[in-house]
Amino acid sequence: MTKSDIPFDMVVVGATGDLGRRKLLPALYFLHKYGEISPKGRIFAVSRQKGTRETFLELAAASSKRHIAPDELNPQDWESFTKRLDYVTVDATDGATYQPLSEKLADRQNRVRVFYLATSPNLYGAISRAIHDAGLITPKSRIVLEKPIGTDLQSATAINSSVGEVFGEDQIFRIDHYLGKETVQNLMALRFGNILFEPMWRSEHIDHVQITVAETLGVEGRGGYYDKSGALRDMVQNHLLQLLCLTAMEPPARLEQDAIREEKIKVLRALRPFSLEEIEQKTVRGSYRLGAIAGETVPGYLDEPDVDEKSTTETFVALKAEIENWRWAGVPFYLRTGKRMGHRVSEIIIQFKQVPHQLFKSRTRAIQPNRLVIRLQPDEAIKLGLMTKRPGPRMILEREELNLNLADRPGAHTFQAYERLLLDVIRGVTTLFMHRTEVEAAWTWVEQILEGWQELGGRPRSYNSGTWGPPKSIALLERDGRSWYEHIVDLER
Amino acid sequence: MTKSDIPFDMVVVGATGDLGRRKLLPALYFLHKYGEISPKGRIFAVSRQKGTRETFLELAAASSKRHIAPDELNPQDWESFTKRLDYVTVDATDGATYQPLSEKLADRQNRVRVFYLATSPNLYGAISRAIHDAGLITPKSRIVLEKPIGTDLQSATAINSSVGEVFGEDQIFRIDHYLGKETVQNLMALRFGNILFEPMWRSEHIDHVQITVAETLGVEGRGGYYDKSGALRDMVQNHLLQLLCLTAMEPPARLEQDAIREEKIKVLRALRPFSLEEIEQKTVRGSYRLGAIAGETVPGYLDEPDVDEKSTTETFVALKAEIENWRWAGVPFYLRTGKRMGHRVSEIIIQFKQVPHQLFKSRTRAIQPNRLVIRLQPDEAIKLGLMTKRPGPRMILEREELNLNLADRPGAHTFQAYERLLLDVIRGVTTLFMHRTEVEAAWTWVEQILEGWQELGGRPRSYNSGTWGPPKSIALLERDGRSWYEHIVDLER
Numbered sequence: 001m002t003k004s005d006i007p008f009d010m011v012v013v014g015a016t017g018d019l020g021r022r023k024l025l026p027a028l029y030f031l032h033k034y035g036e037i038s039p040k041g042r043i044f045a046v047s048r049q050k051g052t053r054e055t056f057l058e059l060a061a062a063s064s065k066r067h068i069a070p071d072e073l074n075p076q077d078w079e080s081f082t083k084r085l086d087y088v089t090v091d092a093t094d095g096a097t098y099q100p101l102s103e104k105l106a107d108r109q110n111r112v113r114v115f116y117l118a119t120s121p122n123l124y125g126a127i128s129r130a131i132h133d134a135g136l137i138t139p140k141s142r143i144v145l146e147k148p149i150g151t152d153l154q155s156a157t158a159i160n161s162s163v164g165e166v167f168g169e170d171q172i173f174r175i176d177h178y179l180g181k182e183t184v185q186n187l188m189a190l191r192f193g194n195i196l197f198e199p200m201w202r203s204e205h206i207d208h209v210q211i212t213v214a215e216t217l218g219v220e221g222r223g224g225y226y227d228k229s230g231a232l233r234d235m236v237q238n239h240l241l242q243l244l245c246l247t248a249m250e251p252p253a254r255l256e257q258d259a260i261r262e263e264k265i266k267v268l269r270a271l272r273p274f275s276l277e278e279i280e281q282k283t284v285r286g287s288y289r290l291g292a293i294a295g296e297t298v299p300g301y302l303d304e305p306d307v308d309e310k311s312t313t314e315t316f317v318a319l320k321a322e323i324e325n326w327r328w329a330g331v332p333f334y335l336r337t338g339k340r341m342g343h344r345v346s347e348i349i350i351q352f353k354q355v356p357h358q359l360f361k362s363r364t365r366a367i368q369p370n371r372l373v374i375r376l377q378p379d380e381a382i383k384l385g386l387m388t389k390r391p392g393p394r395m396i397l398e399r400e401e402l403n404l405n406l407a408d409r410p411g412a413h414t415f416q417a418y419e420r421l422l423l424d425v426i427r428g429v430t431t432l433f434m435h436r437t438e439v440e441a442a443w444t445w446v447e448q449i450l451e452g453w454q455e456l457g458g459r460p461r462s463y464n465s466g467t468w469g470p471p472k473s474i475a476l477l478e479r480d481g482r483s484w485y486e487h488i489v490d491l492e493r
Numbered sequence: 494m495t496k497s498d499i500p501f502d503m504v505v506v507g508a509t510g511d512l513g514r515r516k517l518l519p520a521l522y523f524l525h526k527y528g529e530i531s532p533k534g535r536i537f538a539v540s541r542q543k544g545t546r547e548t549f550l551e552l553a554a555a556s557s558k559r560h561i562a563p564d565e566l567n568p569q570d571w572e573s574f575t576k577r578l579d580y581v582t583v584d585a586t587d588g589a590t591y592q593p594l595s596e597k598l599a600d601r602q603n604r605v606r607v608f609y610l611a612t613s614p615n616l617y618g619a620i621s622r623a624i625h626d627a628g629l630i631t632p633k634s635r636i637v638l639e640k641p642i643g644t645d646l647q648s649a650t651a652i653n654s655s656v657g658e659v660f661g662e663d664q665i666f667r668i669d670h671y672l673g674k675e676t677v678q679n680l681m682a683l684r685f686g687n688i689l690f691e692p693m694w695r696s697e698h699i700d701h702v703q704i705t706v707a708e709t710l711g712v713e714g715r716g717g718y719y720d721k722s723g724a725l726r727d728m729v730q731n732h733l734l735q736l737l738c739l740t741a742m743e744p745p746a747r748l749e750q751d752a753i754r755e756e757k758i759k760v761l762r763a764l765r766p767f768s769l770e771e772i773e774q775k776t777v778r779g780s781y782r783l784g785a786i787a788g789e790t791v792p793g794y795l796d797e798p799d800v801d802e803k804s805t806t807e808t809f810v811a812l813k814a815e816i817e818n819w820r821w822a823g824v825p826f827y828l829r830t831g832k833r834m835g836h837r838v839s840e841i842i843i844q845f846k847q848v849p850h851q852l853f854k855s856r857t858r859a860i861q862p863n864r865l866v867i868r869l870q871p872d873e874a875i876k877l878g879l880m881t882k883r884p885g886p887r888m889i890l891e892r893e894e895l896n897l898n899l900a901d902r903p904g905a906h907t908f909q910a911y912e913r914l915l916l917d918v919i920r921g922v923t924t925l926f927m928h929r930t931e932v933e934a935a936w937t938w939v940e941q942i943l944e945g946w947q948e949l950g951g952r953p954r955s956y957n958s959g960t961w962g963p964p965k966s967i968a969l970l971e972r973d974g975r976s977w978y979e980h981i982v983d984l985e986r
């Protein structure tokens with residue numbers, strides 16, 4: 001099956017919001033344009049605002065010009081795409097207001113029906129209940145939830161339970177769009193499609209792993225939300241731990257069903273809990289202060305609107321995680337994420353060990369150990385650092401970076417994470433979505449750090465905007481005789 | 494030391510012959526042009542023919558136009574190169590005729606002195622003796638011998654012994670120019686400079702190895718010589734077994750001195766001897782008959798000049814070798830070489846095993862196991878066959894060929910095998926030259942096959958010129974559920 005022939009109705013709750021306009025509509029447009037979704041598929045934008053199909057199409061057209069590249073925005077394609085679109089005014093938390101939507105869906109009871117909640121997470125429970133009350137949940141219905149699921153274990157469990165009252169776990173698709181990235185997919189292909197990597201993928205040959213998700217943005221007007229959250233909740237609990245799981249998991253028995261999710265859960269449960277002393281030693285909190293990004297002065301976190309001027313919320317976190325299992329014993333996973341960093345970059349670094357015997361040492365500078373770099377942002381790339389011989393009559397080795405993202409051919413459409421994930425929702429493939437147990441296991445581990453910080457008191461260390469966080473983050477690795485991978489040179493050239 | 498500053502005198506015996514003109518003079522010219530040899534180095538062409546420096550320079554100039562690419566043949570470079578050149582008439586097997594050469598060398602007793610014998614191997618003993626009798630062997634003297642050393646163990650031992658009477662083993666450089674190839678060097682760099690390969694380099698992960706050296710040429714007027722030799726003596730005993738040794742050897746402790754040669758000898762000694770029955774099963778002899786190469790009709794071997802019309806000499810051999818040690822138990826090394834094949838190609842193929850569990854099988858065609866291709870001819874290349882994900886929203890894997898010969902930058906001078914090896918002779922680096930023990934160990938193994946063939950009787954199987962040898966060669970692998978790597982598509986595109 002190269003093209004999807006699964007008819008579907010997709011209800012996007014909050015379609016007129018930021019996520020809907022910036023990510024979902026473009027993704028659906030591309031799936032349409034490249035023939036990846038059934039011509040019979042319908043898309044219903046739903047929101048509280050009064051409006052008509054026409055007003056929504058106007059808004060969608062305006063938004064498309066901002067979020068779709070001009071050479072991809074073909075008028076005929078857009079025109080045919082809009083035939084799928086409809087708009088219905090619904091107060092999503094009130095079952096009684098669903099009647100107009102209900103009527104439109106009525107004649108297609110047996111097709112795949114997707115409810116995509118592009119809303120605030122604290123509404124997930126109420127909206128699920130309302131959809132149920134309106135009698136819209138069919139056996140082929142699915143619900144898609146965006147992160148964050150909760151702000152701690154308790155609130156996450158509450159959301160999962162209330163959604164779970166009306167949707168079965170196999171109907172719930174919790175999105176982490178990092179998992180839909182081409183490079184993350186290719187990481188799995190490399191590891192499990194080639195005999196060359198999996199035997200090397202263990203403590204015997206890997207020195208450590210680094211996962212960095214760095215943003216240059218600050219809180220961008222979301223100070224009120226962010227100040228209650230912080231980097232650990234906002235990024236580590238979901239994106240970074242998901243990347244850690246995919247990197248560290250055992251080979252699953254199948255790609256389908258729950259096999260991958262089961263392996264990820266095993267990793268989360270093997271994460272070594274921190275004692276209070278270890279939290280002091282192995283985690284670093286930071287908070288950005290006044291600085292410059294790309295030559296422009298930006299304010300400190302405590303001066304951002306809606307942020308408590310005495311806030312102790314971290315905008316940066318670095319930590320040294322350990323996975324207590326046979327494969328990863330003794331291999332640290334260094335995670336860091338922050339706002340107002342020097343560069344926007346998301347990367348997994350697999351640092352292999354040095355060769356056990358330096359055969360070439362007397363003839364050249366020391367051999368650099370192999371390194372696999374999986375970059376998700378700003379560009380997608382997989383690079384392998386290898387030593388090869390410099391051409392010429394002498395045996396002198398040089399480091400070369402080999403591009404493994406070979407399938408990334410110029411000219412071809414690069415499928416974005418949301419395209420892949422929306423398609424998987426329609427196809428009912430749960431592989432790349434988080435199981436309830438995963439979300440809760442991640443919260444369990446993260447919460448002990450949150451509690452530890454609270455118990456320890458104190459404040460995050462300040463770091464200048466435009467840097468890589470507080471010096472203590474650098475010390476975290478240097479103490480172990482290691483260093484954070486230097487993105488800068490690489491990104492600037 | 495990036496440039497060599499070792500002063501030397503090089504005496505090329507037989508410099509006016511085919512090897513001298515085609516390979517040695519161009520190699521020395523390039524070493525001069527790229528500043529790799531000391532400006533003080535002198536080169537003495539020596540042969541029986543009457544002649545002067547002037548007549549030799551004329552011959553060298555004429556020959557340079559044929560064997561050096563025009564854009565490399567800079568008049569100034571050539572002019573300065575010829576300042577090194579001199580010519581002396583000497584009957585190399587007669588010590589009494591060395592006087593003129595002796596006088597020219599007399600004022601440089603303490604520099605490196607190289608005798609390069611570009612002559613028939615049956616003269617090696619006599620020439621060595623004459624050089625000794627002429628009193629020309631200094632402590633810093635070296636002698637370079639071309640293959641073949643002998644035609645069987647007895648004659649090889651005789652040559653080694655007679656040369657060994659006047660030169661120490663550490664003064665004897667037996668050349669196999671295959672070992673000077675950039676790709677062969679890079680194979681060592683990849684294996685021992687990267688943690689990623691060596692742990693995979695064993696029976697646990699490698700299914701089998703193929704070594705092919707295929708020529709399109711026939712015996713080319715050397716029928717008289719060849720008919721006494723054959724493919725096994727002419728190619729397998731030296732080139733193919735050398736490539737097998739470098740592929741299969743254990744990591745040496747050092748690159749210098751005899752460490753690599755010791756590892757190669759261990760491989761040769763671990764080659765499993767064949768019973769008579771196994772020779773029947775595991776070796777294939779072939780002899781080319783009338784056929785077409787690149788559209789032109791070529792004669793059969795038995796119709797070649799100076800070939801006995803009832804000759805049973807093989808022009809093709811394929812065999813299945815096994816190395817009896819811990820690393821390679823159960824991993825066949827399939828070797829084949831022949832004249833009048835469809836294409837000229839020399840290649841080592843490392844065929845890795847299939848992944849143990851086919852995770853992706855239900856979604857795509859079967860995964861192809863990884864394969865490392867080390868090509869020495871016609872072009873030099875190292876390619877790794879990997880499975881990667883096809884871009885797009887579905888998990889479909891595709892085979893990609895990754896170029897690992899990264900250091901091969903466009904525009905740079907590619908150092909040829911003879912350049913590297915001549916430089917190693919001057920520097921006194923024996924690593925890439927064959928030790929006496931190696932040559933004799935290779936003959937020991939090859940000779941039992943020769944004896945087996947004689948005992949079994951019969952004739953080589955004919956194969957059409959322009960094909961890959963007799964069908965029995967194909968059956969040799971197919972019987973084991975394997976296939977020869979298909980070079981054809983690859984070479985023709």
